[in-house]
Amino acid sequence: MIILKDKTITDVPGFTSSGIHSGLKKNKKDLCVIFSEVPATSAGVFTKNKVQAAPVVLDIETIKHEKSQAIVVNSGNANACTGEQGLENAKFMAQKTAQCLGIDEKSVLVSSTGIIGVQLPMDKISSGIEKACSSLSVDGGDDSAHAIMTTDSYTKQIAVQFEIDGKDIFIGGIAKGSGMIHPNMGTMLSFITTNISIEKDMLSNMLKDSIEDSYNMISVDGDTSTNDTVIILANGLAGNKAVSKEDDSYHKFKEALDYVNKELSKMIAADGEGATKLIEAHVLNAPSKEEAKLCAKSVITSSLVKAAFFGNNSNWGRILCALGYSGAEIVPDKVAIFFKDDSDSIQIAENGIGIDFDEDKAQKIMKSGHVIITIDLKMGDYSATAWGCDLSYDYIKVNAMYKS
Amino acid sequence: MIILKDKTITDVPGFTSSGIHSGLKKNKKDLCVIFSEVPATSAGVFTKNKVQAAPVVLDIETIKHEKSQAIVVNSGNANACTGEQGLENAKFMAQKTAQCLGIDEKSVLVSSTGIIGVQLPMDKISSGIEKACSSLSVDGGDDSAHAIMTTDSYTKQIAVQFEIDGKDIFIGGIAKGSGMIHPNMGTMLSFITTNISIEKDMLSNMLKDSIEDSYNMISVDGDTSTNDTVIILANGLAGNKAVSKEDDSYHKFKEALDYVNKELSKMIAADGEGATKLIEAHVLNAPSKEEAKLCAKSVITSSLVKAAFFGNNSNWGRILCALGYSGAEIVPDKVAIFFKDDSDSIQIAENGIGIDFDEDKAQKIMKSGHVIITIDLKMGDYSATAWGCDLSYDYIKVNAMYKS
Known part of the structure; x- marks a missing residue:
């Protein structure tokens, strides 16, 4: 496995992304879209908090579909404790993104992070999504990593490369902390892209397993958030034989995925709010x-x-x-x-x-x-x-x- | 029930105490003895931490005896994580106190609070115990309350009075916080004196019950200490018919004890390290x-x-x-x-x-x-x-x- 220095989610073939300023935050990027040029096998793990933010409630349903093609994320507002209106707003984010990208709204996942208990300003979100969808780029990974930050002091990004069946497999990841971080997933968002071909059940179980020794083993402040989310999109463009059982390919991919998740976890812990070490x-x-x-x-x-x-x-x-x-x-x-x-x-x-x-x-x-x-x-x-x-x-x- | 303003453990008939400077701390009182003129029915509740300080290990055995007559307490050093030597030192504290007071060492309970992992300086402890035993006084409650403090910014003291069988019953208490405080008892010491006559099993079960809604419902920092201790001594000098079942007398005493424990708990929480409210x-x-x-x-x-x-x-x-x-x-x-x-x-x-x-x-x-x-x-x-x-x-x- 090669660790790709300064590479990120958009260094995985077939993925583009963007990060823009929509106006949720004063001056900083606050909205991003991650897009796969083909529908991707998707898996997700979400907060165990009984209080689940609207996008988490929505994603738990959406991710039951075989494939996903885009993730839209805003920072500055968690869309949590926002009731029916909050759920409508999360759905709107998926619809709007789907419309701008010309894809099915059931293939769009939504994440939010920021203040709890305040409704999203949907005019800003709407124009922000338009802007983000029109600026997707293979160089957009870094912008995305910035756009999902809240109190983080730096971006968390990683990419690795290895071979399966003689094909080059890439995994890229971005994540954010840095408060409400505690075992069972903090206010932590992590988005992983890969070009591997893998069956949905395999991917889903592997992700659940992988977070146990990574994100679930970090703590900044003992508070488990309402919005914790880890999503992986596997677009299959590497052209390997689809991973469908726990064979060598499975273990090779699992090892690389574990590495990516642990490194992102360490970055989150090291950048805990106020942390000096x-x-x-x-x-x-x-x-x-x-x-x-x-x-x-x-x-x-x-x-x-x-x-x-x-x-x-x-x-x-x-x-x-x-x-x-x-x-x-x-x-x-x-x-x-x-x-x-x-x-x-x-x-x-x-x-x-x-x-x-x-x-x-x-x-x-x-x-x-x-x-x-x-x-x-x-x-x-x-x-x-x-x-x-x-x-x-x-x-x-x-x-x-x-x-x- | 009357709340006795500015009263404390030594306002309960038959109890004296003292608080002196032994040299464990630089300039402050750091050692106290609480003494009942007659052997008292005793009960205690101790930390659930698997790491139990030496005095806790000792007291769990000592308190099995029907009666206790004195409690010796030092602050500045917790005598925790100190191995066999620590247990010997705790036993010495009981022996020395018993010798100075002319009572059986099995009737002396021991508590310590302060730094973990450092052996007690036994020369200072020994001369300190002599000094404390020779300065017992019916006005010594306030000195005791000072001597058990660590990072506390003020003493925690309370006393109440009520009647059972036409007899005046008093309960007094002193306690200390103020870090390592968390449900399941913090680095929290609480010593309660009362002149009621009550059977040991009754007292023991009542105390266990009472701490559930008081000390076990406070938290300063989420850390459960190695030394948590609540001890009650009931010397029976009120002359009431000994409480032996859950009758009116039992409930009246329980209500007063709950009040005392809750008020001490609130004082500990309010004086949590760095607390402003x-x-x-x-x-x-x-x-x-x-x-x-x-x-x-x-x-x-x-x-x-x-x-x-x-x-x-x-x-x-x-x-x-x-x-x-x-x-x-x-x-x-x-x-x-x-x-x-x-x-x-x-x-x-x-x-x-x-x-x-x-x-x-x-x-x-x-x-x-x-x-x-x-x-x-x-x-x-x-x-x-x-x-x-x-x-x-x-x-x-x-x-x-x-x-x-």
Whole structure:
């Protein structure tokens, strides 16, 4: 598999996109369309929040159709808690996009992100969709990545390439965070394009599986949003034999898709609201996969752990405490804890008790942009990784003021 | 029932206490002893965290004895994640206190709060216990309340009086917060004294029941501590007929105890690290008690709701979102939301959708020191209340720096 530097969703053959300013936000791009030149096999995973935004309610029905050909996305307004009017507005977005592109409205998926509880300004949306559909381009991926941002400080984009049946397969992805991010999908939108040929059921199950170890293992603030959405469009233009069972092709594609989703997840965690660093919790030798996950998520979700890392405060007791209330059946007296960065590693605790360690070295590691907390439970063979970020003054600043 | 203004644990007949500086903290009181002149029926509830501090491990055994006569508490060091040595040190605290007071060590309960993972300095503890035991006084309640504080900005104390069998019954309580506070008991210590005569099983079951609607319904930061402890000592000096079944006396005492525990819980929530206001979530008409609690706790635990209240940002969508991921089976389209303070009330949402409201009035309510969010689920007959606080810059400041 080759990681394609600075490439994105429109570097996948057959996809164009655009990102424009419709007026939902003051000065920034706020609406995008992603388009496949042929109908694409589609799959999606949506928020588990009981409060589902109108576009989520609509997409859950739309995606039951075999194929989709376009995704229209706005930022600045989540179209959530907006009742019947909200659902009508989401439907209008699909209809308008279909009309501009000359395709069936049942092949258009809709996403929204931004403030909850305010109706969309449909005049702006309508003219915005016209503008976005008329500016689709094979160079439009970056514009799309910008248009879906809310409090994100940078775009999240990725593309990879590999071979199946001697055919070049591409996967591209864009995503956005960066608040209301928590296991079970944050206010997180992720759109994946690929030219592979694959059966719908295969794609759907693979996507569900893939998000479990990627988007569902990140947390910024413990809040699960109303709008979380991951959508993949597979247009089949690579011309490979359609993937229809769990064979070598399936596993090769799955591996690449997992990579794309994990990298986008890490980008979201690292760009959490106010974050100054990416924190990775790596749990080893857990008695079960589920318990490994509970432990890893509990550590990166703990406000006290997060605040300690912001202050470069090597307070490992808070990590052990978070393991203790995670719900996993751990044996505290067995736990070993290590801090690592890209170049160094230091053990902090052994058998559940602190050990003497070089505080300067611990400080150096904690001050790096990507800190790995390795937790060895010494109980079994299962492991899991979760990603989060520190909790800083700027998280408060952003969320006390910004109405998303 | 009479609420006794400015009274505390030592205003209950037969109890003395003290609070002194032992040297665990730089300049502040950090060690206290609470003493009953006669052995008292005792009950305790302790953290559900799998990682239990040494004094918690010890107390769970000690409290199985029928009676207890003293509680020794230190702040500044939690004696948690300290292994065998930690347990020996906790036992020493009981032995030393028993020796100084001339009582059995099995009648001494021990609590600690502060930094995790560091061994107690036993020389300071030892001389501190001598000092505390020699300065017991009927005026010592306030000193005790000070000595158990960590990041608390003020003491939490209360006392009430009522009659059973024509006898004057008193209940006094002191407690401390103010970080690692979350349903299932925070780094929260609470010590209750009373002169009622009551059988141990009755007292124990009543306490377990009482904490469910008080300490277990508060959250400051979502972290459940290793040291959470609520202990009650009932010395029987009131001379009432010992409460031995769920009769009128039982219910009268239970009502008073619930009041004491709820008021202490509210004080802890209001003084959460960095808090500028107390937030009360009042959930009405839920389909079950459990779901009412899930909803109330989810709202006051949400970082986004908390940050919004810090900024006086009337972002009710975050409240509905928190209900949606609470795990309760709510119907979003039925939900009504109101903001209230001591003098005003305003409806914000109806049928899950925002309604026009007077933003100035909402602002005025949000800026009060005690905001009540009333949530009507319109599904059943159950209600629940939870208490929390806003999330401010100072929470980060305290926790990035302070090693507790």
